[in-house]
Amino acid sequence: MLIAQMTDIHIGFDPxxxxxxxxxxxxxxxxxxxxxxxxxxxxxxxxxDLTDHGDVESFEKIADLLKTCTFxxxxxxxxxxxxxxLLTAFPDTPVEDGFIHYAIEQEGLRILMLDxxxxxxxxxxxxxxxxxxxxxxxxxHPDTPTVLFMHHPPVVSGIDWMDxxxxxxxxxNLGTAIAGHAQVLAIxxxxxxxxxxxxxxxxxxxVTPSVAPLVSLDLREVDLKKPDNRALITTEAAGYAxxxxxxxxxxxxxxxxxxxxxLAYYGVHLQPMMREMFAERx
Numbered sequence: 019m020l021i022a023q024m025t026d027i028h029i030g031f032d033p034x035x036x037x038x039x040x041x042x043x044x045x046x047x048x049x050x051x052x053x054x055x056x057x058x059x060x061x062x063x064x065x066x067d068l069t070d071h072g073d074v075e076s077f078e079k080i081a082d083l084l085k086t087c088t089f090x091x092x093x094x095x096x097x098x099x100x101x102x103x104l105l106t107a108f109p110d111t112p113v114e115d116g117f118i119h120y121a122i123e124q125e126g127l128r129i130l131m132l133d134x135x136x137x138x139x140x141x142x143x144x145x146x147x148x149x150x151x152x153x154x155x156x157x158x159h160p161d162t163p164t165v166l167f168m169h170h171p172p173v174v175s176g177i178d179w180m181d182x183x184x185x186x187x188x189x190x191n192l193g194t195a196i197a198g199h200a201q202v203l204a205i206x207x208x209x210x211x212x213x214x215x216x217x218x219x220x221x222x223x224x225v226t227p228s229v230a231p232l233v234s235l236d237l238r239e240v241d242l243k244k245p246d247n248r249a250l251i252t253t254e255a256a257g258y259a260x261x262x263x264x265x266x267x268x269x270x271x272x273x274x275x276x277x278x279x280x281l282a283y284y285g286v287h288l289q290p291m292m293r294e295m296f297a298e299r300x
Contacts, residue, residue: 019125020057023167023259024048025065025208026228028098030076041070041230044256044275046083048229051275052258059089059260060124063131065208065226066096066169069103077107094118095135096169096209097142115147121155127263128159128201132168134188142170142209144188144195152195156202164201165261165268171207171225173216176237179250180210193219203268206261213257213272224270227257 024045032039052059062084069076077099084091093108095101101118105111112120122129132152136143156164172189174181182189196202196219205223211233214225234249255276262269284292 019060019127019263021129021261021263022052022059022062023065023206023226023261024052024062024229025169025226026067026096026211026230027064027080028067028070028228028230029079030073031070031230033076042079042083044231045080045229048256048258048275049083049086051273053086055273057260061089061122062087062091063129063167064091064093065167065206066094066135067098067208067228067230068093068096069100070098072098072100072103074103074106077103081107092122092131094131094133094167094169097135097140099135100137101133101135114151117148117151119148119151123162125263126163126265127268128155128162128164130155130164130166132166134168134170141182141186142168142172142188144191146191149191149195152192156196156199160199160201162201163203163268164199165203166196166205168205168207170209171214171216171223172205172218173223175210175212175214175216175225177210177212177233177235178238178240180233196221204270206259206270211251224259226259227254227272227274229256229258 027045028041031041068080093104093111095104095118111118117133119133120131133148134142134144172192174184202221205218205221207225210225211228213227216223231251232254234252236248255274257272257274260271
């Protein structure tokens with residue numbers, strides 16, 4: 019099973035751009051790459067900041083482009099979104115207790131889509147009600163491999179202006195919910211606009227790079243009293259993730275959407291090498 023993930027699309031950042039805003043161009047290019055690649059996608063997960071202002075018009079632009087997908091698309095909100103706008107564009111998305119969180123079960127894997135959105139807050143949120151929902155979900159299926167998807171990473175990356183403070187309440191709540199649940203294989207996030215790997219309570223955490231322009235890789239501390247003219251946002255190529263589940267193991271691949279040349283093809287001239295490599299598996 020192949021699970022595609024896109025995050026941080028930010029449609030509506032420059033809605034009046036002509037002929038089309040940069041973020042929509044990047045989203046179309048990323049989606050085109052996903053659909054034209056040789057891989058058969060089973061589902062696409064959109065992990066927040068689909069829009070820049072949470073408005074219905076921007077959500078509708080997202081949904082319109084997704085009509086070409088032949089596989090299910092599932093979404094959760096990020097800090098730039100609104101639950102109301104998301105549900106307008108994706109009306110079949112489950113809601114429970116006011117939160118957009120839900121489970122997807124397929125081929126022996128449980129995917130838990132988490133809601134870390136809080137109105138008027140840039141950083142993550144995970145209140146006690148969300149904590150209790152997640153813990154109940156994990157308690158009910160202790161033997162089923164489970165992957166968590168959420169917008170905000172529960173780790174400090176070192177990109178100072180994007181990070182939470184260590185030990186924020188929402189991070190503590192998330193940690194409390196997953197504690198003792200060995201079936202949690204990974205946590206996949208967005209928000210930071212860069213590919214990042216970390217661990218949280220022993221669980222691998224991965225951040226998928228954004229579709230919208232990326233955050234600059236600058237790990238210096240920010241001085242709020244002295245702007246230093248550092249680069250914040252760059253035009254690095256958009257990216258997406260492919261999470262491969264074979265029934266036992268979960269492996270994540272990342273691909274950028276910039277153009278490239280093919281330097282080797284699998285033709286007759288490389289058949290001996292291919293046979294040698296496969297023979298080593300025996």
